């Protein structure tokens with residue numbers, strides 16, 4: 001024990017310390033990302049070959065198997081073509097006799113001895129009743145090679161062979177295996193029945209059976225995730241214990257007064273979330289909160305109340321949104337909501353005219369503006385605030401980490417509320433956002449009728465338009481979304497224009513049709529949106545520019561063309577444009593998907609309107625290797641852990657990390673060291 005405490009660092013020596021690793025090999029190993037002896041010991045096999053001797057009657061065609069038998073014919077080596085040869089003989093396994101063929105390994109001839117027992121690894125060819133030999137594992141005279149029933153297979157490269165890697169790993173375990181430390185706190189090890197780090201490492205390379213590998217993997221994955229979660233939880237604790245946040249002491253009576261003037265009563269969920277936010281605003285630490293609410297759950301009004309609270313406390317607030325369209329819509333609706341308060345609300349976007357912009361910047365700097373609503377324009381260098389106390393970021397996933405930071409650095413101890421309508425699957429929420437506090441708005445405002453979703457083929461388009469017409473005749477409005485063309489915005493626009501013409505023709509003068517796409521000028525877009533809001537446009541043909549945030553409660557039909565081109569999260573966002581009012585709404589997916597994945601997506605959409613469920617499914621269908629914005633979100637690449645597949649372990653690790661931090665358990669030097677290693681991997685991403 002004593003020895004281990006002092007010697008664990010020897011594992012972290014450069015790989016060149018290992019006998020047999022010169023500069024050339026070190027270089028090849030470095031290419032595999034291996035710099036220290038410990039790195040080499042953590043170079044785990046990516047799969048295992050099953051070397052257990054199998055029963056000849058239970059093997060399948062093309063399966064790789066190990067067989068044991070007696071050589072019953074003299075081995076024959078025959079050459080054909082240039083340097084091509086085949087070694088073959090018959091092998092008796094009990095009653096059965098099979099053929100064995102080795103290609104281009106003439107040197108094996110001496111090892112095959114008539115009448116002797118031999119153990120072979122190869123691929124079974126059922127039709128030919130032949131084992132296509134890969135290697136000789138053992139023989140009667142020499143059975144030493146066949147000790148392990150599972151053999152590790154490693155990632156290698158041109159500079160270094162599999163076999164060499166395995167030999168080096170063997171060597172490193174021989175010399176340093178006993179020094180592999182166990183960084184995890186004892187409490188966690190006992191609670192999770194972990195086998196211990198060094199044993200787990202060893203079993204990964206030298207497994208005794210598949211079960212052992214499973215348990216070893218669990219230990220190692222848990223460890224990776226625990227170290228990572230511990231880092232996040234410490235950050236959170238640190239933030240919440242330092243008194244450097246701006247305290248926003250608003251008058252509660254006044255705030256209640258404002259809430260009473262809202263055109264509807266807040267839902268219980270909204271009240272709960274607002275309590276959480278207001279508690280943070282009054283506290284001396286900086287708020288860093290993520291508000292997750294499904295589409296249509298009513299996040300804007302929550303943001304509005306928080307901004308009013310901030311203004312009542314004498315601080316400025318800023319709401320940043322990803323599109324001009326949203327800035328326009330939020331500015332309109334929020335101005336209306338706060339019109340009875342004595343507050344100055346301004347809008348700043350990329351299209352704000354120079355003169356007006358200068359005026360706004362002056363008023364911001366002097367503190368005249370209380371609420372600023374805008375796009376990326378709000379974090380530009382020349383924008384300064386008098387006393388910025390609260391930043392709200394709507395549709396936060398549309399912004400990069402740097403952009404969000406730039407805005408919040410425009411004040412000191414600024415409180416941050418990030419909102420997202422793309423429900424973040426829990427997997428991501430507790431990794432990429434693990435350091436933040438979260439609020440969840442789960443219920444929709446009362447009186448909403450669940451949206452019905454139908455998946456139809458293109459041939460049924462006419463019935464769909466008949467349905468659209470009936471809804472419009474009943475006073476409702478509809479969207480038609482043109483197919484997503486990612487490669488070219490020009491094509492995207494052309495497509496939308498074409499569909500606009502087609503739809504206009506289809507309805508002659510019976511319906512007023514509008515068009516919205518990304519190439520239009522901002523005031524044109526604003527005009528179209530105003531007309532749609534006022535029901536002057538009854539049917540809006542649009543590209544995905546309306547994907548996020550747009551709120552027109554009277555719209556009840558969402559038709560999405562070539563719906564299989566969209567991902568689940570995006571479809572859910574688009575569908576969320578309807579079902580926002582008191583009338584029943586419908587979403588029609590028009591699609592003839594060719595892939596299984598596409599069909600699956602259409603079915604899932606018809607089955608569920610739960611954004612959290614959908615985003616988890618989305619993640620599963622796409623896999624964790626392809627999570628939207630992973631690079632941006634700062635999730636490290638783990639050695640073994642896969643946050644989607646290993647979600648259960650992730651939850652355990654997080655739970656334990658929270659316990660560790662709240663119970664103030666002591667950190668050993670070793671634990672600190674391993675956390676730093678993990679953090680290093682994080683910044684590399």
Ligand code: ADP
Nearest residue numbers: 264265266267295296297298299300301445551
């Ligand atoms: P999202 O969470 O998707 O941003 P919005 O904030 O745009 O949703 O709200 C969706 C619609 O619900 C808006 O028309 C809004 O006015 C309405 N709304 C929000 N809160 C309530 C409530 N408590 N009662 C009734 N309607 C509400």
Ligand code: MG
Nearest residue numbers: 299300421549
């Ligand atoms: Mg919104």
